Amino acid sequence: MNEFVGRALLRREDAHLLRGEARFIDDVPEPDGTLHLGFVLSPHAHARILEVDTAAAAALPGIQAVLTGADIAAHVQPIVAEVEIEGYRRHGRDVVARDLVRFVGEAVAVVVAEDPYVAQDAIELVEVSYEPLAASIDMEATTAADAPRVHEAVPGNLVFEGRFATEGFDEAFAAAPHVLKERFKSGRVGGVPLEPRGCLAVPEPGGALTFYTSTQIPHMLRTAVAKYIGCPESRLRVVVPEVGGGFGTKAQIYPEEFVTAALARHFRRPVKWIQDRREELITDIHSRDHIYEVEVAFDGEGLVQALRSRVRTNAGAYSTLPFGCTLETTGGARMIVGPYRITNYAYVAQAVVTHTGPVGAYRGVAQPSCYMAIEGMMDRIARHLDIDPAEVRLRNMVPTAELPWTNVVGVRYDTGSYQESLRAAMEAIDYEGFRAGQPADRLVDGKYRGIGICSFTEVSGTGAPGWRARGLVRLPGFDTGLVRVEPSGEVTAFVSHAHAGQGHYTTFAQVVADALGVDFADVTIIEGDTAAVPYGTGTFASRSAVTGGGALIRAATKVRDKMRRIAAHILEAAVEDVVFEAGRAHVAGVEGHGVDMRRIAETAYAMNELTLPEGEDFGLEETDFYDPPLVTMANASHIARVAVDAEDGRVEIEAYAVVHDCGRLINPMIVDGQIHGGVAQGIGEALMEEFVYDDEGQIQNATLLDYLLPTAEDIPDITLGHIESPTIDAVGGFKGVGEGGVIGAVPAVLNAVGDALSGLGIEIATKPLRPSLLAGEIRKVRDGSAS
């Protein structure tokens, strides 16, 4: 039955957010006597800690304690990312540095205060003496023979290297008539959720601990915190309040979380830490600091014959939990083939460590950058052969008729609409019309006007096999649904996810209502509390609809089967003759002969005169642990139309169209919202966002005055269309959608600017495209041609 799935139902979560009644981490009531933490951060990128003098800070009224790295080590084990993949070199991290600091912003001491203002006062009084050491900041130079070493355990600062080549690659490459080569450099950015992170650890009677934290992965976080602070996992309850945006930034387990939990146990008092924006920008995971060197060999029709890539990602100073530092590297190298029929492929993928902030999995992971590379090459092929860029893509795409299809690195594309989505997006933005009116020099009304495409496949709903393929042997992959019909006949469903604005209370209720054949209004969703919800993997990597939706459908189906058996028993009918409709079960074809949900539920709970069928257990709840296949592949095409001001170098996005295919839509309104938000982040990444380190490893823009986020005036209206190609590999037919917006936007905007400036011979192979960069390039060409 499909009554609620597919409808743009308004969100249940809105009212309390709109009234200011929602409780985010800093809104969770603080028990009396709560202590507040402050972290002393290293001002050096690489230095030996000689001495930490805590006396002045400790003497400040209102300070409970000042703890050094050595003090903290007594409570928290060094953390180690458990990546098991050939070519990876393990290294540990003290959650508060003891001997060496390895990036600006690494914690060297912790102050414990009665009040957050006093904590900040004490931070200034902690005196740390350092012996500054030479630092490796540049991601290419870091692997030079004489570069300063980041970790003893990582020789040459090469923390991971993976290689791959198809059989006969070199011959295939050599046989192609045309070869183009480019080096793409992707700037370092971050998720920068509007709400910084924070946590509150509250000791409970009997040695238990309730840990409130702004996370996307409550269960994995519980396991890790329990392990590293030495707390029985059964005594640790992780509760996720409202989360003000995650984007992967909060799908990490951070040092402060271990410290906060450990100190609450140590002091036997509630302990709280709320991050400020500066800390957020400096210490939260960064992402996308990548270089792609790509060589593409193709024939005269623009068909790719072979692709070679060298992918290098900057891991920063430490591998992070729980994904380690190889996700971007393996992702970039493996996903670059996208929707194209590329059968000869070779890569070298490297992750390097540097004395910069640790990186992690920000929305899209390596996909915005690897599509920057491959989609940039598609445009270059088009320009080289003088074929339209859309046509080059259409020729290379795997046609729908050939799906399912397994790509060159072994990933199965079950369903999709690669050519269809591109054609539909072209239609939506009047691609042909624009091209027809576009002069060769691209100059229209004083501005360079161009159009750019990104067609991509989006890895979503990764299950255990998908994580294993990328070396994450301890990442579960499954998620869990527990569906319970209460004695009243209403439904409570528990799911092992944690939202940060995605509207799970609405969408999962739609899924459960349909799976059970009950009213949407009767379904309540609960998530984000490890005491209430069975174990699961959590919310990141575009997976909740696939894994949580699948688990809930499977659990609900089991409940429904049981209800059917009970109904059959009550109605004295054969089980297979019982059908559900509008919250009632009846014998097929005999509508009058039925029983309502409530009576079935009462029967299950032994609350009426009826009995259960022979051998049937009491209660009406079922759990299902759903591990989806390797991945579920969504796809989309984005097209941006831009105007580049020849003088001031500013890029204006004049039109933007997306045609997306994430399989069966649960709630189109929410899907559209995900795409809008992703596109905005992608536009920010393409045009203005970047963390900048100087040669000494000082971060140059650790405020929102200097790390620019796009505003309402920077983001255009978006024309959005959908194609639905339900997956045949995962339960429910859903594919993930969380990351698609950002993945498509980055290359589409870059390619549009590249098209706009193609008349000048300017190639776009870097981001962000700040006005200073573009105006400078344009000036170079013009000055050159003038002289």
Added chain:
Amino acid sequence: MIEKLDITLIVNGRERHARVEPRRLLADVLRHELGLKGTHIGCEHGVCGACTVLLDGRSARSCLHFAVAVDGAEITTVEGLGGGDELTPIQQAFHRNHALQCGYCTPGMLVTVQEFLAREPDPDDAAIRRALSNNICRCTGYANIVAAVREAARALREAGT
């Protein structure tokens, strides 16, 4: 030790008293002394707009004011926008247009829009975008917020006539 000062604020129409250090930010006093946690903190340096409140009727960043310096002022926070159980027309428009995802920016957006539509009841999209450009939303991509403001403006105009 610096002395605490007694202050009085009229918050959402109610007189509230607090005794605070001069350095306490209005945002912290509203949230932690007066328990009004709907006002959010996103940057504490005046860029994000999550902390926006109405101060004597005009929008202001509560992270850029010391509570002692606005002693005696009238403050409206998100909690004071609504008329009881009903959502205001602006809140309703946000709901209907899916103009919030995580909702962290929402209180600041609502306060900003409240002031904006009172001053400019019939704005075009460019004016709406300009009015919103001082409030960061990292989730929605703004399009739905712009649509919500457009719809709220219409609703308020119709209610006014």
Added chain:
Amino acid sequence: MKPAPFAFAQPDDLAGLLLALGEHGEDARILAGGQSLVPLMNLRMVQPAMLISLNRVDALDFVDVEDDRIVIGARVRQAQAEEDEAVRRHCPLLADALSFVGGQSNRNRGTVCGSLAHGDPLGEPPAAALALDAEMRIVGPHGRRTVPASQFFLGALETVIAADEMLEAVAVERTRGDERSCFLEVGNRAHGFAVAGLALRLRFDAAGTVTLARVAMIGAGDTARRIAGAETALTGRALDEAAIAEAVAHARTEVDPPSDVHADAGHRRHVLGVLLDRGLRRLAEGDDA
């Protein structure tokens, strides 16, 4: 991110302000709207021992129209000045420049004088004050003094105001005769956080000859500054292509812009010329503020 402790005073009159300033001098800061000062305090980049709020001094809340000038008191908010009828009529350039300051919620609180006294190198009001030949009316324990805007800004966050003084008011020139002006800026976003900006004011005689030219720029040095070469190039002739080209060329040689994460000096130099070119063309077409 929480400010360091400080003591607080909020006198009811100017005498009280000056008394407090005299007593605490170097360690104290005047708090007006706080839109520039408080972010720095929250980041602990500035840690005054005392804040002296002028917000209780009603006598500083005035916009006066004098014969030649509009005088804006120290408590006048930017939004208030921007919306003020007298300012809009007699000094449209100031209203224009103020519309670029932060967002509405910043302008509702930030004061015109506060922004001048702060001396932010990328703030818009200092450029407007320079272009408007403002008189900076400073008051201190030894009385009042007036400093022309051209001598007021010494460097980034640095002005001629002494520790025991404050900016009581700013007096900008009223528009006279055929006067045209505009404010332009560009940043890396559509609005806000200027990389470079221009306050431009020209006066013409009946024959169309430029009789007065004021070219003030931000992003052209470590403080807002007038570009003398460009002003000279424009004065005493018609605003034609040659004049525009000459002024732009002068501006590009004279500016000494900083480099930072947002833009390098070369870009700033180039776009300052672009802004001047655009501004002059606008004024030539009579499309002014």
